[in-house]
Amino acid sequence: DVKVTQSSRYLVKRTGEKVFLECVQDMDHENMFWYRQDPGLGLRLIYFSYDVKMKEKGDIPEGYSVSREKKERFSLILESASTNQTSMYLCASSARIQLYEQYFGPGTRLTVT
Amino acid sequence: GQQVMQIPQYQHVQEGEDFTTYCNSSTTLSNIQWYKQRPGGHPVFLIQLVKSGEVKKQKRLTFQFGEAKKNSSLHITATQTTDVGTYFCAGKSASGGSYIPTFGRGTSLIVHP
Numbered sequence: 001d002v003k004v005t006q007s008s009r010y011l012v013k014r015t016g017e018k019v020f021l022e023c024v025q026d027m028d029h030e031n032m033f034w035y036r037q038d039p040g041l042g043l044r045l046i047y048f049s050y051d052v053k054m055k056e057k058g059d060i061p062e063g064y065s066v067s068r069e070k071k072e073r074f075s076l077i078l079e080s081a082s083t084n085q086t087s088m089y090l091c092a093s094s095a096r097i098q099l100y101e102q103y104f105g106p107g108t109r110l111t112v113t
Numbered sequence: 114g115q116q117v118m119q120i121p122q123y124q125h126v127q128e129g130e131d132f133t134t135y136c137n138s139s140t141t142l143s144n145i146q147w148y149k150q151r152p153g154g155h156p157v158f159l160i161q162l163v164k165s166g167e168v169k170k171q172k173r174l175t176f177q178f179g180e181a182k183k184n185s186s187l188h189i190t191a192t193q194t195t196d197v198g199t200y201f202c203a204g205k206s207a208s209g210g211s212y213i214p215t216f217g218r219g220t221s222l223i224v225h226p
Contacts, residue, residue, distance in 0.1 A: 033213075040122070042201060042218035043156070058213065090155060100146050100205065100214055104155040 003027070004105035006091055012111045019078040021108050023091030029103075030096040032074035034058075034066060037088040037107070049074055050096075081112045117204045119217030127225050132189040134220035136202035143207040145185045146214060147176060151198040159187075182207065192224045 007022035023032065031050050035043040035058075045058030047066040055066050063085060067075040074093075078085055088109050092102040116139045126132050136145065144163045148156040160169055162178035162185060169176045175188045185204075189196055199221045203214035 035216075040218060042119075043203075043216040045213055045216075048213055056213075059215075092156075099212070100144060100161055100203070101158050102146075102148075102156075103158065106155050 004091055004093055004103050006089075006105040006108050008108050009106060010109050010111075012113065013078075013081050014113055015082060017078075017081050017112075019081050019110065019112075021076040021078075021089055021091075021110070023074045023076070023093075023105055024072055025074075025091075025093040025103070025105075026072065027093065027095070027103070028071065029093035030071070031094045031099055031102075032068065033092040033094075033102065034064075034074065034076045035090045035092065036060070037090055043090065046076065078110075081110075083112050086110060086112045117202060117215045117217040119202055119220055121220055122218065123221045123223065125223045125225065126192050128194060129191050132192050132196070132222055134187050134200050134202075134222075136185045136187075136204065136217050138183050138204050138206075140183070141207040142182050142185075142204040144214075145178060145202055145204045147185075147187055148201045148203065149198050150201065150219070154198075156201060189222075192222070194224050194226055196222060197224050198222060 004025045034046040049055045049068040065077045090107045091105040094102045118137045146161045147159040150156045167178040173190045199219040201219045203216045205214045
């Protein structure tokens with residue numbers, strides 16, 4: 001079974017702090033994704049990576065950056081957290097040949113106060 | 114950009130009743146995926162449809178892809194309380210743009226025993 005893990009289930013940070021969200025997958029998947037999920041808005045793609053050190057912006061990249069130094073790990077960085085970044089953050093991965101079959105992690109609920 | 118609309122947003126049913134959620138795209142899709150997210154959980158991949166007019170079944174769940182590949186539906190026969198959750202579709206546009214699927218906002222199914 002594919003396993004996608006995220007570093008924290010719940011996180012509380014203050015406005016202006018730098019925040020790191022970590023995601024690790026154990027299935028040697030090439031593709032990794034970061035989404036945020038807000039009530040009534042579904043899943044919105046923040047960033048996507050198709051290989052180590054490769055990244056592409058999604059629909060809502062503003063205020064976020066990412067890092068993929070190793071194949072199994074994809075980090076989401078909030079350079080200066082703001083209250084409007086309070087949300088559920090979901091990481092996902094998929095194989096190169098099955099791009100569209102994404103496996104999600106349990107999510108990190110981030111609250112910025 | 115590509116829009117994937119899902120209706121209804123919420124659906125209340127009595128256990129044993131049928132349920133259908135619809136996914137409509139503003140552009141022709143090359144494929145569509147369906148996911149289920151249980152309350153407090155993360156999205157789990159259910160199925161992918163690729164061919165025009167395709168119909169796939171998983172036990173009480175029936176998935177259809179429209180002839181024009183601009184809409185899809187998920188039908189659950191004789192709902193059970195275990196069907197509770199939010200169902201998302203995700204579609205990839207056939208006409209260029211991002212190769213990452215866009216998620217609909219989901220339909221939340223509430224089953225009353």
